[in-house]
Amino acid sequence: MFVLSSPSGAGKTTMSRRLIVDDPEIVMSVSVTTRPPRPGEIDGRDYHFIDDAKFDELLEAGELLEWATVFGHRYGTPREPVQDALHAGRDVLFDIDWQGTQQLQQTDAGSDLVRVFILPPGMGELERRLRSRGTDSDPVIAHRMRRAATEISHWGEYDYILINDDPDLCLGEIRAILKAERLARRRQIGLAGFVRDMLAKT
């Protein structure tokens, strides 16, 4: 389970999209949200856009692996697609906030979590990016900027911290983390058998 968190506008959606395009081993967890779609967002790709009643229903049925209220809307991770992907031996990428990351840490698979926090190069640049995205009104941008310091204050709960200045560099760093974590001894299932067989043939 590979988590990317950041203050709004630091670039985690951009990084996630680029990462999954050319890495078939990792699948994106598509969250449900009660937030209305932004221009250009596609239902089922960016989010599953649902209303409050449907969110309550999913919560009561225990179908969310984690959930949180962010910027006045509720967001949650559907449990089943994540479990299916993990059982199939695939990695799962989550674009979720610090509250969701803490909840994933407490699940059975918590020890398998890799947590990456993306910082912007500066607060002025963060606001410029939110404006350049062109998807949010001035009050929404102001709200996200007010919340940014709270989000950033949770950086110490993450395993890796990246500064997203040059996007290509940042993506390269994310790929490097993923590669190294995949090579970790505890994740190389079947390695003991491979070594035993190899030595038996000598």
Ligand SMILES: Nc1nc2c(ncn2[C@@H]2O[C@H](COP(=O)(O)OP(=O)(O)O)[C@@H](O)[C@H]2O)c(=O)[nH]1
């Ligand atoms: N806990 C949790 N947070 C989520 C989930 N989906 C998205 N978020 C977070 O909600 C925040 C707002 O997301 P969004 O409205 O897409 O705005 P953006 O961060 O500016 O792209 C971001 O910090 C996301 O990482 C989820 O399923 N669970």
Ligand SMILES: Nc1ncnc2c1ncn2[C@@H]1O[C@H](COP(=O)(O)OP(=O)(O)O)[C@@H](O)[C@H]1O
């Ligand atoms: N390294 C970067 N340099 C300049 N602009 C960037 C960079 N990374 C992302 N952006 C732009 O900043 C805006 C916010 O990025 P986005 O991925 O939507 O952030 P988040 O998902 O963290 O809210 C987008 O317009 C995106 O194209």
